[in-house]
Amino acid sequence: MSKALLDVNHVTLKFGGLTALNDVSFTVNEGEILALIGPNGAGKTTCFNVMTGLYQPTNGAVLFNGQRLTGRKPHQITKRGIARTFQSIRLFPEMTALENVLVGADARAKTSVVGALFRFPRHRATPADREFANPFGKFIAPVFGVSRHRREERESRELAMDLLEFVGLERVAGEVARNLSYGHQRRLEIARAMATRPQLLCLDEPAAGFNPAEKAELQELIRRIRDRGHTVLLIEHDMRLVMGVAERIVVLEFGQKIADGDPTSVREDPKVIAAYLGEPDDDDA
Ligand SMILES: Nc1ncnc2c1ncn2[C@@H]1O[C@H](COP(=O)(O)OP(=O)(O)OP(=O)(O)O)[C@@H](O)[C@H]1O
Ligand SMILES: [Mg+2]
Structure with a gap:
């Protein structure tokens, strides 16, 4: 039943x-x-x-x-x-396909903000940025913080790439969303929703x-x-x-x-x- x-x-x-x-x-x-x-x-x-x-x-x-x-x-x-897609496409048009899916993965991750801001390759943080985000990082990061962030980020990236492949978009992972064809954008929305698991x-x-x-x-x-x-x-x-x-x-x-x-x-x-x-x-x- x-x-x-x-x-x-x-x-x-x-x-x-x-x-x-x-x-x-x-x-x-x-x-x-x-x-x-x-x-x-x-x-x-x-x-x-x-x-x-x-x-x-x-x-x-x-x-x-x-x-x-x-x-x-x-x-x-x-x-x-529960995840959804919208009747009219709602992507982040200036972000790449991969980044759009990572936003979905982030919605479920525990350490979202730091991960999203400081580890996307297109938003690579300076040491000063990292210090600002986590002034105690030097002391506690080796114990919990960074290792967990890194692990979650790595898992999110692996999931995002896996999902892009699943919907057939692995070859356009680095394209910004607004340059994708309409059909690709629709499938990207599905991948992003699936990234929230x-x-x-x-x-x-x-x-x-x-x-x-x-x-x-x-x-x-x-x-x-x-x-x-x-x-x-x-x-x-x-x-x-x-x-x-x-x-x-x-x-x-x-x-x-x-x-x-x-x-x-x-x-x-x-x-x-x-x-x-x-x-x-x-x-x-
Ligand atoms: N925010 C809102 N304020 C006022 N009326 C609304 C609002 N959202 C939906 N409606 C009205 O509620 C009704 C149902 O709308 P809904 O968008 O759920 O229809 P639908 O079944 O999804 O239709 P479609 O197949 O055209 O997408 C419609 O009469 C619509 O105009
Ligand atoms: Mg409708």
Whole structure:
């Protein structure tokens, strides 16, 4: 029996007069690939925003590993093991691909600030900088500080390079993000999110703007992400991709859950068919 990893429990979120989520409940089980679908404006991204602490629900709660996330800040939720990508790409455009992934790794490391500031090759610190950062370093560093920093940094770099390779970007590790192609930027976002070592990885329309070949590659990548030990929650409009990769599907419409089940039953559900009638196919948009 699979264990419930994330539990969205009767969540309602109102923006003034608009109810973006109306008493929505669903679970994400450990190890599965679950798709969250629905027409534009259905509340999918809002649901991610509630789960990751950007918005607080008006009512209801989100549980992760049985613990309440409601009221926690986004960085606390990251540390607990939820990572996400954004519908519109949010990278650090002037940083290299490797540095962008290191920022993700840093979100989980214990000694983040010193590591991030003083060991990136492009921001190599002077001895004076190091003295400023750690005036007692001379005395205590040999005992705990620096050796732990160095070990964590080395591990972060190894993880970051491994993830760049995993998403197929190892050859552009040293390129600044803004020079990467759109498809590479989307995959870099995934690598950065994975660098936080999430139990649950939430992808918000990762295939937006992709051609069919890129979508097929992404489908394969999502499977490999799960096989690497992450649970995946996927928001996606492309039905071929959703049907090809998701093991279960939750459907939202106007902030309400209208279906929840395996791909075959969801595809044949009259409420789902009605919700999508008149929806432009994203491929044609
Ligand atoms: N910060 C906000 N303030 C006010 N209204 C918001 C806010 N965020 C989202 N909404 C509204 O909530 C509703 C759900 O939006 P949401 O972005 O979650 O939809 P979605 O399902 O992700 O749609 P899409 O497929 O177009 O990305 C929409 O009506 C949207 O306009
Ligand atoms: Mg959205």
